[in-house]
Amino acid sequence: MKTSGGELHNSVMDLFQKDKVVKICAPMVRYSKLAFRSLVRKYDCDVCFTPMIVAADFMQSIKARDSEFTTNHSDRPLIVQFAAPDAQTLADAACVVAPFSDGVDLNCGCPQRWAMSAGFGACLINKPELVKDMVRHVRNQVDNPNYTASIKIRIHKDLRRTVDLCQKAESAGVSWITVHGRTSDERHQPVHYDAIKTIKDSVSVPVIANGDVKRLSDVEEVHRLTGVDGVMAARGLLANPAMFAGYEETPLQCVWDWVDVSVEQGTSFTCFHHHLIYMLERVTSQPERKVFNSLSSTAAVIDYLHDTYGHVGGA
Missing domain, CATH: 3.20.20.70 (Aldolase class I)
Incomplete structure (x- = not known):
């Protein structure tokens, strides 16, 4: 505990x-x-x-x-x-x-x-x-x-x-x-x-x-x-x-907040990645999802987010 x-x-x-x-x-x-x-x-x-x-x-x-x-x-x-x-x-x-x-x-x-x-x-x-x-x-x-x-x-x-x-x-x-x-x-x-x-x-x-x-x-x-x-x-x-908070879909700031929280708390990659798959589902195309779902490290995910969405705040 x-x-x-x-x-x-x-x-x-x-x-x-x-x-x-x-x-x-x-x-x-x-x-x-x-x-x-x-x-x-x-x-x-x-x-x-x-x-x-x-x-x-x-x-x-x-x-x-x-x-x-x-x-x-x-x-x-x-x-x-x-x-x-x-x-x-x-x-x-x-x-x-x-x-x-x-x-x-x-x-x-x-x-x-x-x-x-x-x-x-x-x-x-x-x-x-x-x-x-x-x-x-x-x-x-x-x-x-x-x-x-x-x-x-x-x-x-x-x-x-x-x-x-x-x-x-x-x-x-x-x-x-x-x-x-x-x-x-x-x-x-x-x-x-x-x-x-x-x-x-x-x-x-x-x-x-x-x-x-x-x-x-x-x-x-x-x-x-x-x-x-x-x-x-x-x-x-x-x-x-x-x-x-009234957002219709996950805002980019929330995505980066999740990156910050996960890195800070040492969240396992599987958990970190699964949450992002859910969070990005409504805002990504099927080809984008296929690429994102295949990523296999926290660093690769963060690079992908930077390259695809740009950066707001933290991490």
Whole structure:
């Protein structure tokens, strides 16, 4: 577990009190790590999540902690998302990261078969009493009243079951609820914003909408349709990390900011390159993409960016 700084910022719940929609970077496997969080924070992202971390592995291995959780003093507000099948495992992991973060989130939405068969992810939406117990354990065992315990869920076909889950979590002291507006069987179908609105109307804690947010105008439209307190983006931010600041496509300054952050933090080439492939997809032609995708070193990428786009700021 690589950290620097440990000051707790009591600002996560404060954000929901302000007269604005809170903009959140989703937990993304491989992608929402420290360097990318540092980038989106430059472009009006209010809160960032870590990628999903398997709590049991995290607790058993120092090596897992070092590779899975890296942060620094400016990486705030930060929510650490865990996958866990039982309350004590979640609470133990929460206690370890609490000095370096602002809250933990329980993943109740990952639809992948391996996660479901291990007893976590989206299968937890069918275990409301267990989710309630998990939230309560974190609340009782983390020795900081400002530390948040949230859940991220998918919806049921029978929405009454989702409302029941959310109300049980609320009764256990959940800080807020993020709703991915699809069932665990749905992948690219339209998001059920009506379901998110129903959930928002059924609880008094903040609700975050997740799904198909690709530009800042989507944030405003989702808020209009659902009345939620915040909006979370995943693929939209990968394609355009400056999306929350109102840019329709990744600005050149953001590309160079990514180069600066990556070089400074020692980001692996694979991660550095993959993010740029996403960021440049909308602004490059197919022949250009083919050339760029074949580059195999950080130096070659930086030379390509200089030659193709010129230079703005940093690196």
